[in-house]
Amino acid sequence: MLNAPWSFSRNVVYVRNVILHWHNIWGGVTMREDDLDLELKKWWNNYGDRELYREENDPRKQIHTYLIWREVKRCVNTRHRLRILDAGAGTGRFSIPLAQEGHEIIHLDISEKMIEIARKNAESRKIENIQFAQGDICKGLEFEDNTFDLVLCLDSPLSYCYKNYENILSELIRVSRWKIVLCVMNRYGTILEGGVDFDLTHFGKLKTVRDVYATGNLIVTEELRKLQPTLFPSWHAFTPDELKMLLERHGCYVEKLSAPGTLARSVDIEQLKRLLVDRKSYEDYLNFEEEFDKNTCVLGIGAIGAGGLLVTATKDLNNTFF
Numbered sequence: 001m002l003n004a005p006w007s008f009s010r011n012v013v014y015v016r017n018v019i020l021h022w023h024n025i026w027g028g029v030t031m032r033e034d035d036l037d038l039e040l041k042k043w044w045n046n047y048g049d050r051e052l053y054r055e056e057n058d059p060r061k062q063i064h065t066y067l068i069w070r071e072v073k074r075c076v077n078t079r080h081r082l083r084i085l086d087a088g089a090g091t092g093r094f095s096i097p098l099a100q101e102g103h104e105i106i107h108l109d110i111s112e113k114m115i116e117i118a119r120k121n122a123e124s125r126k127i128e129n130i131q132f133a134q135g136d137i138c139k140g141l142e143f144e145d146n147t148f149d150l151v152l153c154l155d156s157p158l159s160y161c162y163k164n165y166e167n168i169l170s171e172l173i174r175v176s177r178w179k180i181v182l183c184v185m186n187r188y189g190t191i192l193e194g195g196v197d198f199d200l201t202h203f204g205k206l207k208t209v210r211d212v213y214a215t216g217n218l219i220v221t222e223e224l225r226k227l228q229p230t231l232f233p234s235w236h237a238f239t240p241d242e243l244k245m246l247l248e249r250h251g252c253y254v255e256k257l258s259a260p261g262t263l264a265r266s267v268d269i270e271q272l273k274r275l276l277v278d279r280k281s282y283e284d285y286l287n288f289e290e291e292f293d294k295n296t297c298v299l300g301i302g303a304i305g306a307g308g309l310l311v312t313a314t315k316d317l318n319n320t321f322f
Helices: 033-057 059-076 095-100 112-124 165-175 187-192 195-202 208-215 222-227 240-249 269-276 279-293
Strands: 083-087 104-109 130-134 148-153 176-184 253-258 309-314
Touching: 033 059, 033 112, 059 148, 059 176, 059 253, 059 269, 059 279, 059 309, 083 095, 095 104, 095 112, 095 130, 104 112, 112 130, 148 165, 165 176, 165 240, 187 195, 187 208, 195 208, 240 253, 240 309, 269 279
Parallel strands: 083 104, 083 148, 104 130, 148 176
Antiparallel strands: 176 309, 253 309
16 A cells, blocks of 8 residues: 655556655645545545556566565464454455455455455455454554454555654554564655655755655645645655664564565566566565565665565564464
């Protein structure tokens, strides 16, 4: 459920989700809270069809998704009937296949339209062990402590909780009794996706990228929207060290950090399309990409137009339930 920052694709309207802390830049007027809530719901409702299009037609997005799937499947492994929360589940890219495998799923998303797409998909497959809930994770989670065996928060919904991302991270940890898998916006990767061009086009100098680099925050004001009306509402992009530190502060052990899709962003699209149809070569490529993407030198980059920083963390190292 994420697009690339600052600009747009000709084929698919990629809202570039990166626009920063303007209080010290312009003293700009930010959107009212109620208006922002409405804007978020409206945008994600309009994005459902485009998300499905990307999944079917964008090889970089497909590789990114498959790499995340590999990590989720490692967590699930051979375990049965896990209770899983998919927070920001979108059209059901992960929740529905996990339900098909027999796990008990809560599919939570801000968009009624995306939930409806996922619900129809589940009904067509006669899946009954999935519950759908509409809600904004940035307002907290109404579940008891340790409700879920596994908590997923993929494609960066946590990044959109720019005002209270640490509190919401603690909420995701609170409701998990074992493991969490997060995918968030990658601070340095977002800067590489059109940030400099945006600044030079509108200001003739570097401006917003400096704030993103320093704070990770991009707050969209009404004035900024006048420059580019299609800019997405505000977000926070994380550095690898920052995300690891926050998880450890809240009692988690970080098992793995990677920047899925980093290698694919450097490969020609047509080459990737050809690769996808050769299963053996594709699997070999994914094995190499997975090794490449967890290298310390590239952790700060990540995929184009998708959550660029993936982390798997265990809440309690002494948990022997499994």
